[in-house]
Amino acid sequence: MGTESGTELRTLRPEEFDPWWDHLVRAFGGGAASAEERELDKSLTEFDRSLAAWDGDALVGTSGAFSFRMTVPGGAVVPTAGVTMVSVAATHRRRGVLTSMMRRLMDDAREKGEPLAALFASEPAIYGRFGYGAATSQLIAEIDTGRVTLAVPEGTDEPRLRYAAPADVLAECEAVYAALVPRRPGMLARQPGWERAALLDPENEREGASALQCVVAERDGEITGYARFRTKMGWGRGGHDGTVTLEDLAALDPGSEAALWRFLFGIDLMTTLKMRARPVDDAWQYLVSDIRRCLPQQRDAGYVRLVDVGAALTARTYLTPVDVVFEVEDAFCPWTAGRWRLTGDPKGASCERTADAADLALSVRELGAAYLGGVTLLSLAAAGRVRELRPGALAEASVAFGSPVAPWLPHGF
Incomplete structure (x- = not known):
């Protein structure tokens, strides 16, 4: 698979792990890394979900995903793509390498039926444009x-x-x-x-x-x-x-x-x-x-993205009864865009596509930020990130999306 810059994007092969890992270490400052850490990372790497970007015989980008399961409000454990090992060579910035890798990772997560993706952001400014919202602190x-x-x-x-x-x-x-x-x-x-x-x-x-x-x-x-x-x-x-x-x-x-x-x-x-x-x-x-x-x-800590809006919102429960239609904007993964009706309560939920009039308008980034209950929709609305289209819908949804326990992503990956 090629990128906009003409580089080749392909699945990582086991024999390519050492140069792939060395590229990643250099991209994150080039500090000395131990043989113990290298061996552990290699043993945990899912090669079929890891990507290498090549410009000729030069490796210029890395990325991958882990097959995780994350707890969501209500206690369900939901399949989640743990996006990781993302780097682009300083010589190949602004050439579409990162966008191509993120595109491939999202397509893969969707194909595997993972409703969520999550990551830790080395630079928070990068990942908002790919639909990730800061969901845990x-x-x-x-x-x-x-x-x-x-x-x-x-x-x-x-x-x-x-x-x-x-x-x-x-x-x-x-x-x-x-x-x-x-x-x-x-x-x-x-x-x-x-x-x-x-x-x-x-x-x-x-x-x-x-x-x-x-x-x-x-x-x-x-x-x-x-x-x-x-x-x-x-x-x-x-x-x-x-x-x-x-x-x-x-x-x-x-x-x-x-x-x-x-x-x-x-x-x-x-x-x-x-x-x-x-x-x-x-x-x-x-x-x-x-x-x-x-x-x-x-x-800030964990960033969350909804890969499948219907499945993700159905998987969790809600503190109070809620019946709301979201108008979701998503330029990067257009299959999540459109209107979704969420009905739920502390016992369960359902979220389906609808043609009904929208009550709230927001991007998938804000939906990801609020998803685990640590960021309120009211706060996002105060920042101009959520628009209330039906009076009362914002407070109703904001309370329902809460969590009695603060969300926490306990370790890096």
């Missing part, structure tokens, strides 16, 4: 644990905490993660092999910190939560000044979760706890004595 914090204390709930002392080698308890930790997947929109049901990503620990990327550590919470001998983290010793004029960097934390109940947070706050010789990519409604925010000294920061 993540929380970053840097907590002064010498001055911030925790008020933990009843039951925090019940779980037993113990150190464990991360690999030794991987299966049990994955079981905790899997139990949490249906509870929060945006979470991914991990395919076999993806559990290895949590253990990726190349020494050259630790920046002086320890190897990955793990502490688990147990009740009656069963693991009910875990925290994976690193520690880095530091000394200042006033004495010890170490840092804990949290990589991942999950728990099945409030007591286990609070016990893990209390542990992280109390590690000897550590005065700072850093975390990134946490849910914006993470429980620790309501346990701390001084949220200001935690320096919380919210930023």
Whole structure:
């Protein structure tokens, strides 16, 4: 398949993986990448869904997709194309290479019957024109644990905490993660092999910190939560000044979760706890004595695109009854454009094409942003991105599209 620039776009062959991966590393700054990371990426790559753009014998573009399943409001787990590994050589900008790759990936997702596509955007300005909306956010914090204390709930002392080698308890930790997947929109049901990503620990990327550590919470001998983290010793004029960097934390109940947070706050010789990519409604925010000294920061995370509007809107449930006709604009994937009638409630939904008059007009980008319940249609309307055509329709749909739990895409891909 050719592109507008005359380059050839074809499916990646296994023997082409190393130059393909090297091109990707160069496009993202050319930092040193470990052999461990390369091997893991190769084992997870779906070659039949990965693309290479060639200009003669020069590789000038990469992209691909993973076959994921994502939780949507209501708890259903929906097939999702996880768009990934996207790069274009700096020598081949503005020649249609990226557009051709994104076009092929969307056609493939549609053919496979995936109602959704999702990605993490290295540059947010790029993907809006392809119909992706910022649908999830993540929380970053840097907590002064010498001055911030925790008020933990009843039951925090019940779980037993113990150190464990991360690999030794991987299966049990994955079981905790899997139990949490249906509870929060945006979470991914991990395919076999993806559990290895949590253990990726190349020494050259630790920046002086320890190897990955793990502490688990147990009740009656069963693991009910875990925290994976690193520690880095530091000394200042006033004495010890170490840092804990949290990589991942999950728990099945409030007591286990609070016990893990209390542990992280109390590690000897550590005065700072850093975390990134946490849910914006993470429980620790309501346990701390001084949220200001935690320096919380919210930023965009997962971007979502509807590949099949009818199937996607039917797959989720709605907080309140809704009956609304959307006029959807989509220049990139015209099969989603047009009028769609959504009827739904907390028990289920149906979305079909209709000739009825539209109640709301918006692009597929805004529909993707609101889909998981983390961005309101009212907010998008205030920005001029959604137009109300029937009085009252905007508030009705905006409330219905909400989620009682903040959506969260838990890890990159």
